[in-house]
Amino acid sequence: MGDIAVPYPWQQDYWGKLIGAEAEKHLPHALMFVGQQGVGKNRIAQAFAHYLLCDDDGKNSQARACGFCKSCQLNTAGTHPDLKMIEPEELGKAIKIDQVRALVTSIQKTAQFDGYRVVIIRPAEALNIAAANALLKTLEEPGEGTVLLLVTNSVSALLPTIKSRCQTVSFNVPAKEKVLPWLTPIVGDADQALHLLRAASDCPLKALEFLDSEWFGKRAETLQDLLAIQAGTMDPLRLAKKWLDYPILELMDWLLIWSVDLLKLQTGVNERVNNPDLLPFLTTLAGQLNSDSAISFGDKVGNVKRESMSSANPNKQLLLEDLLLQWQDA
Ligand SMILES: [Zn+2]
Known part of the structure; x- marks a missing residue:
């Protein structure tokens, strides 16, 4: 059993x-959450699906699904017949045409309950x-009461x-002051x-x-290892091997954020760096690199990230070696 999503x-x-558009009957039948x-x-997306399916008349004034009606009970159990989730069968793989065909067939039938159907x-x-391509016609005319939410x-x-x-x-990255009242109690420390x-x-x-x-x-x-390569005291190939054990997408996210910080430091906007705790290391690096190197390193990191996400099963070791060799010459 889960909870009703909010x-x-x-x-x-x-x-x-979103709930205003529903109340005013202006809800489009296909929404893309970007x-x-x-x-x-x-x-x-899940909260909105639960909200649409909730049968309670007071849901709009409460601005949430009630959590108690038959539909909400089915949703907390994850078994509502009018909520369909289409996801890759394996993480990181494609959604297949068979999954879309099965969806199209199922939503041609009438809803099990007397309300929305949500995909x-x-x-x-x-x-x-x-x-x-198999989804296009359904996206255009999904049928009365069917709402598709693409994420x-x-x-x-x-x-x-x-x-x-x-x-x-479009969901923007939220302002810190909207997030910190939620995050601070979870972390237990404001700083x-x-x-x-x-x-x-x-x-x-x-x-x-x-x-x-x-x-x-x-x-x-990790940042010190990068410095060590610049200083000539660490072998790029040895570091590539070490990094093979790290989660590559997260690692590339670090490097991207650091390359942004390096540029900030080089252009003198020190107070707005993303990683103030790493400032001593970042400042040393910023002094060693020219700004073109920081930019081209950032580009390269972006490429490695994209290649790692592609379905073609790239050779991680080669990608990392290539990246660190470029870094050595930066
Ligand atoms: Zn309900």
Whole structure:
């Protein structure tokens, strides 16, 4: 059993608009939730699905699903027949055409209950071309009372034919002051909460992941290893091997944030660095690199991240070696 999903505190403005559109019967039949990973798009999609399916007449004045009606009970059990989740069968893989065909068939039948039917597709960029094409007609005319919620971290990876059939809702990275009242009690310390949030580029759920990961403790060591390569006391190939044990996407996120900080330091905006606790190391590095090197290193890191996310199973060791060799010459 789970709980009825509710939006995160920093999502109240978006939430008000969504439930307002429903109350005024202006709800589009296909919505695309767009935004960076870690801002809570999945949560608000699920909350909205639960809200739409809730049978309680007072739900709009409460601004949430009631949690008690038959529909809400089914949703907390994860078994509501009118809520369909379409996700890759394996993490990181594509959503297949068979999954979309089964969905299309099922929503041609009438709803089991007398209300909405909701389909959540996530991440929408995982739809392969065949699956996306099979979805187009349903996106255009899903049928009375059916709402499709597509969630994506990477709107640029979506086919234009999908995008054009959905109304986009863009979730920005929230302001710190909206997040800290939520994050600080979880972390238990105001300074530490602020520090995590900065290191996560203000993405709240990413900050939470950092809190949980042992990997976060290796951060300073990782930056020192980069310094050691610059100083010629560490072999790039040996470091690439060490980094093979680290989660590569998170590692690339660190490097990206650091390269932004290096540029900030080089252009004199010291007070706004994302990683103030690493300032001594970052300042040393910023003094050693020219700004072109910091930019081209950031580009390279972005490439490694994209290649790591591609389905082609890249050779991580080669990617890291290549990256660190470039760093050595920066
Ligand atoms: Zn309810």
